[in-house]
Amino acid sequence: MALEPILTARGLVKRYGRVTALDNADFDLYPGEILAVIGDNGAGKSSMIKAISGAITPDEGEIRLEGQPVSFRSPIDAQKAGIETVYQNLALSPALSIADNMFLGRELRKPGIMGDVFRKLDRTAMEKFARDKLSELGLMTIQNINQAVETLSGGQRQGVAVARAAAFGSKVIILDEPTAALGVKESRRVLELILDVRRRGIPIVLISHNMPHVFEVADRIHIHRLGRRLTVINPKDYSMSDAVAFMTGAKLPAEAIAA
């Protein structure tokens, strides 16, 4: 593991009225690792992830990507910087086709005059790309890449969203509860995909409530509690019940920050 973190956050603060969702939260992601983020409901996991992925702008604090300070005003900014996120609500447009959804916001245009002047979309290329990515994922039993996303099951929609992130994320991929809506077999596929993405050298942030999944794939586990980072543990040194104890406040970690 390299010493320089690829993505860091220091002292993030986000208030919603009188609620402080993020209270001086810190965050570090190292190249090539899978970092799991766990915490109770309302601990501020989602707010922190949204700050990193550009969906919200923190009131205070600094985010650095590859050492450079960044300030994302929208998810588009974060995507341009190479941070791709799969949100819990998936962010798909139900009436559009699978291929259209995968390329939403970064469509391919036909080469030559049709694309430059008439802005015609290169449907063939987009469909082929979408089909390849879904096949790689192996999660799909889709016959028609042009069918509307609303005709897919929950698991299939999840697959489309994960495939989109895996296809376009160049620096960091953030997955918010990627296995929450999936069956046993589909969850396994997504975990395999996560490991596959890491093998390609792209670090992953995994937010999950599923302890077995977290302990299986994560290199480090970031435990979030009361709006800030409580500790980071190595899953090899702790048990699942330790992690649950830390995140619920039943037990305090011995050291300030591990791993």
Place this chain on the structure above:
Amino acid sequence: MSETTTASTASQPSQEFEKVLTGSATQVASFDTHDKTAIQKFQHFLHGSPSAVPLIVLVLSVAIFGIILGGKFFSAFTMTLILQQVAIVGIVGAAQTLVILTAGIDLSVGAIMVLSSVVMGQFTFRYGLPPVVSVACGLACGALCGYINGLLVARMKLPPFIVTLGMWQIILASNFLYSANETIRSQDLAAQAPLLQFFGNNIKLGGAVFTYGVIAMVLLVGVLWYVLNHTAWGRHVYAVGDDPDAAELAGVNVKRMLVSVYTLSGLICALAGWALIGRIGSVSPTAGQFANIESITAVVIGGLSLFGGRGSILGMIFGALIVGVFSLGLRLIGTDPQWTYLLIGVLIISAVAIDQWIRKVAG
């Protein structure tokens, strides 16, 4: 192809119950296409092609009126007359379609149309500008009105219904104040600024009469169909109407999309204003009073969802033509014109009921 991950690199199932997965069935779910009644198949077909319902209704209504009225209705002249009567609503309906696809509604389309036509006329006759410049000013005026609508909807986050209800009154009042309720006569236009009546010109093919306004409507709908279906901007219109939050997270600049849609809608309304001068011959600040309601009617009968993101612009044009066929057909039969309104009311409600039924496919 999914089994490429080898045992050494793949994650090891961490839980006992997952071990049995290696022996799990590899067969995939298939979409059943056999055990369906004809009605269910039809329902799926309609779900896949949203403009099919209005097209079927259109063909049926033409056939029925043709049978009742015979050659009087089934002539090239009558058919193209319907097109001429529908041209303005069709152009305004195209603007309305764009806005409704983003889950908005534009009540100010008619007012923008009339104000733009008045600007074209008054700039020529009051200030003596060349007609070309006046037309450009009229188009710019329409685009500006749309731009204001877009800003209020996208930046101020006001509901489109409220914004355009207010703008409707504001623009219509501006129109009467500015024009001093003055009509510019057709003879004056023909003598001094024939360009303003450009869309009134026509091409005759046998009995068929195609005004430039009709041709403009067909070209406009064709171009917008292409843009909506084959460009990124068009797909974003649907995405924004479908689920704006999802579109934003996926990387669509929703605010900019909304502003561009309302601005383009205003520009198209101004084009309708120009075509309106050609249709009625004169520039009248009281023309086109019902264009907003008529355009919404065409869109709804055309099977577009008022909740946004669904439907085709072709449906809108079929919807406008259905209204045109009913109006002219019933007039030729000689019934009280109120029957037309009654039937259009029935059509609107039926169109939405059918839309709900079709959507159960996806549910």
